[in-house]
Amino acid sequence: MKVGKLTKKDLINNYGALLAFITVIIVFSFISRGFFSGMNLENILVQSTSLGICAFGLTLVLMMGEIDLSYGGLIGLVGAVLAGMVKDGHSITFATFVCLAIALGSGLLTAILVVGLKLPSFLASVAVMFICMGAERVYNQGITTWIRDTSALSIVQAHIGPVPLPIFYLFLLFVVCSLIQTQTRMGQYIRAVGENADAVREAGIKVGLVKFLVFVAAGILFGFGGYIETLRIGAAVMYAGKQLLLFVLAACFLGTATFKAGKANFPGTLIGAFFLYTLMSGFTGLGLKFYLVPIAQGFILILAVAISSVRRGKIEQVQF
Amino acid sequence: MKSGEILGLVGSIGAGKSEVARAIFGADPKKTGNITISGKKVKIETPQDAIDHGIAFIPEDRRGEGLVGNHSVRKNVSLAVLKKKFCGRFSWIQQNKEREVVRTYIKNLGIATPSAEQEVQFLSGGNQQKVVIGKWLLSDSEIYIFDEPTKGIDVGGKYDIYKLIVNLARKGAGIIFISNELPEVLSLCDRILVMFDGKIVKELPRAAVTREELLFYVMGGRNYEGRKTNKKRFN
Numbered sequence: 001m002k003v004g005k006l007t008k009k010d011l012i013n014n015y016g017a018l019l020a021f022i023t024v025i026i027v028f029s030f031i032s033r034g035f036f037s038g039m040n041l042e043n044i045l046v047q048s049t050s051l052g053i054c055a056f057g058l059t060l061v062l063m064m065g066e067i068d069l070s071y072g073g074l075i076g077l078v079g080a081v082l083a084g085m086v087k088d089g090h091s092i093t094f095a096t097f098v099c100l101a102i103a104l105g106s107g108l109l110t111a112i113l114v115v116g117l118k119l120p121s122f123l124a125s126v127a128v129m130f131i132c133m134g135a136e137r138v139y140n141q142g143i144t145t146w147i148r149d150t151s152a153l154s155i156v157q158a159h160i161g162p163v164p165l166p167i168f169y170l171f172l173l174f175v176v177c178s179l180i181q182t183q184t185r186m187g188q189y190i191r192a193v194g195e196n197a198d199a200v201r202e203a204g205i206k207v208g209l210v211k212f213l214v215f216v217a218a219g220i221l222f223g224f225g226g227y228i229e230t231l232r233i234g235a236a237v238m239y240a241g242k243q244l245l246l247f248v249l250a251a252c253f254l255g256t257a258t259f260k261a262g263k264a265n266f267p268g269t270l271i272g273a274f275f276l277y278t279l280m281s282g283f284t285g286l287g288l289k290f291y292l293v294p295i296a297q298g299f300i301l302i303l304a305v306a307i308s309s310v311r312r313g314k315i316e317q318v319q320f
Numbered sequence: 321m322k323s324g325e326i327l328g329l330v331g332s333i334g335a336g337k338s339e340v341a342r343a344i345f346g347a348d349p350k351k352t353g354n355i356t357i358s359g360k361k362v363k364i365e366t367p368q369d370a371i372d373h374g375i376a377f378i379p380e381d382r383r384g385e386g387l388v389g390n391h392s393v394r395k396n397v398s399l400a401v402l403k404k405k406f407c408g409r410f411s412w413i414q415q416n417k418e419r420e421v422v423r424t425y426i427k428n429l430g431i432a433t434p435s436a437e438q439e440v441q442f443l444s445g446g447n448q449q450k451v452v453i454g455k456w457l458l459s460d461s462e463i464y465i466f467d468e469p470t471k472g473i474d475v476g477g478k479y480d481i482y483k484l485i486v487n488l489a490r491k492g493a494g495i496i497f498i499s500n501e502l503p504e505v506l507s508l509c510d511r512i513l514v515m516f517d518g519k520i521v522k523e524l525p526r527a528a529v530t531r532e533e534l535l536f537y538v539m540g541g542r543n544y545e546g547r548k549t550n551k552k553r554f555n
Contacts, residue, residue: 096482105382105525170540183413183415184410184411184413185402185403185411185413186401186411188395188399188413188474189402190389190397191388192388193390195388195389195390195391196384196385196388196389198384198385199384199386199387199388199399200388200399201344201347201366201384202347202367202377202379202385203367203371203399203400203455204366204367204368204370204371204372204385204400205368205400206368207400241526
């Protein structure tokens with residue numbers, strides 16, 4: 001391995017998706033009307049917060065070589081409970097604690113299934129997702145619940161100085177997650193478990209405990225993502241998690257093509273989240289029909305990942 | 321086993337040497353048997369228990385079990401003792417201290433690596449093995465189990481590892497040396513246990529044993545002195 005000198009080829013291989021992202025921003029700034037304005041950019045950031053936060057949770061799990069799709073149901077469940085409780089006149093503080101408890105419960109359930117009962121994480125988390133979806137449907141009976149309580153909405157719609165709160169949350173969590181990953185014992189264990197769980201176990205570390213804690217932490221992050229999503233929209237939409245299911249996955253995997261070739265990482269995931277919403281916003285600004293946007297998005301994503309993966313000669317995949 | 325002793329464990333492939341080692345270390349569950357350290361019976365069920373009792377295990381499959389391939393030399397060496405030695409409040413890693421310590425180990429062990437940040441998968445077999453050993457030296461182990469430590473390592477690397485093992489023994493560590501290469505066992509070990517078909521069949525002191533005798537037991541022989549020879553047939 002070469003150390004130090006970064007050649008042009010290395011740059012494309014390792015940062016391909018990042019380059020694509022920057023290119024997309026530049027292109028949209030010229031051709032898409034109103035794209036490069038403060039308000040639109042702020043909008044993109046605010047929109048990507050819930051996606052980003054959920055994707056941080058998934059990134060943690062992917063790092064240790066597992067997967068957790070439970071957010072596909074949990075986001076909706078948290079939203080439904082939050083909106084329902086506020087509507088029924090409970091205080092937002094109480095509702096927040098209930099949401100936290102639900103997220104914790106979901107995380108614990110996944111952790112017990114995967115670590116305790118040794119189920120494959122994909123299956124176990126999909127099962128938890130279905131359970132959450134079902135619970136959501138039972139709770140809100142399939143009706144969109146609006147939140148009109150302004151004190152509740154202010155949690156997300158207020159600003160700190162000029163910065164909207166969601167952006168603040170997103171970057172705060174980004175910094176916290178990154179620091180945990182790079183600077184703490186736990187962070188190092190998580191990556192090491194993802195690479196070689198046997199070696200970690202034989203170094204006297206409780207691999208099961210590490211996995212358990214990560215699944216619980218991911219559950220809480222997913223719950224927080226759902227919480228933000230609901231308050232940002234101002235309503236609990238039916239099956240809100242389904243909408244984000246693949247976007248969150250896409251953000252994480254796009255992240256693996258952005259930095260650290262082939263490995264889940266937080267900066268990559270953050271860029272991945274922004275990338276997805278930038279595309280959506282840019283194409284909408286171009287006046288593309290809403291049903292054509294996903295097609296255009298799909299092609300750009302293929303292009304972005306292909307630049308880095310194909311040039312690298314092989315596509316490194318996170319195994320789970 | 322006494323402190324400062326190098327105990328050889330030999331046997332052909334499949335004789336159960338590695339299984340014994342893994343059971344002592346708690347890497348695999350054991351059915352029966354006790355482990356006694358300094359006169360006290362200890363309970364070892366997981367690698368953690370073993371490490372707490374000062375046992376280190378250098379596995380045969382170092383890429384598979386000993387190392388985290390795409391982590392740096394530094395992270396691999398410090399993995400087992402992050403908690404004990406390098407963690408401050410909130411389990412924050414004290415990286416400067418870690419770097420300094422790892423650097424001294426790289427120097428003392430003679431690990432040939434461009435830097436402490438090099439990923440171990442790019443090191444040679446011998447250097448990888450030294451990284452694994454460094455990990456256990458750092459954790460102040462008293463009993464070292466080497467499971468075929470020189471497998472797939474070039475001559476120079478082998479010599480370095482023999483030297484390391486002898487030095488460890490001189491400093492008072494107890495060493496279990498597992499191998500199926502008889503010459504290295506004969507030259508290194510103070511006492512040799514021969515395993516055959518899952519059982520220890522013979523204990524030999526090094527001084528008296530010849531290569532032929534050792535080989536005889538390794539191949540499943542029972543009684544070297546009273547063995548049948550084919551001499552008569554040729555006479």
